[in-house]
Amino acid sequence: MSSFIVSISCMQNIIEGLFWHHQFRERYGNLYEKQNLYHESGDFNVLAENLYLLNQAGVMQRYPDKPDSNYVKIPKFNWRNKPVNDMQLLKSLQCLRYQCCEGDIDKEPLYKWLQDMISCLMDFIIDKMPEYDKAKWD
Structure with missing residues (x-):
């Protein structure tokens, strides 16, 4: 297994996906509160930085x-101000988790x-699927 710092695009998908999905935020807002994260873009910039630091720690x-060189350099997060679909958000979150899961x-x-967040988003996506809606609950 290899580990790397996720791309700016991956982090943009995560941060902007979490920011723009209002239903998701309202439904699972308690998860944001666990980390004292709120829904203003300034706090999401801090979240991006903290997630990159977590990613960097995993790679290290x-x-x-390896020395602390460009290999573990944290990119500067920039807002695109663009919505992200649920599947891309999920895949980007899973990519970041995979790149962080080293050591302790x-x-x-x-x-x-x-x-x-990944678990809640998976539930959210599944709950919206017509197949799930049609499945028996008995």
Whole structure:
């Protein structure tokens, strides 16, 4: 398994996806509150930075012999101000989680929050599927 710093595009999908999906935010707002995250773009910039730091820590635990060079350099997050669909948000969240899951990173509160967000988003997506709506509940 390899590990790398996720792309700016991946982080934009995550941050802007979480910001723009109002139904998702309203339904699972308690997950944001766990990390004292609110829905203003300034706080989401902090979230992007913290997620990149988590990603960087995972990469550094995976490759402890590499110096802190461009390999673990954190890109500067920039807003595109563009909605992101649920599937892309989910895949970007899963990509970030995979790149962070080295060493003891899984014990970090932000990593656990990331896992909770993925789980909630999966539930949200499944609940909207016509097949799920038609399935029996008995």
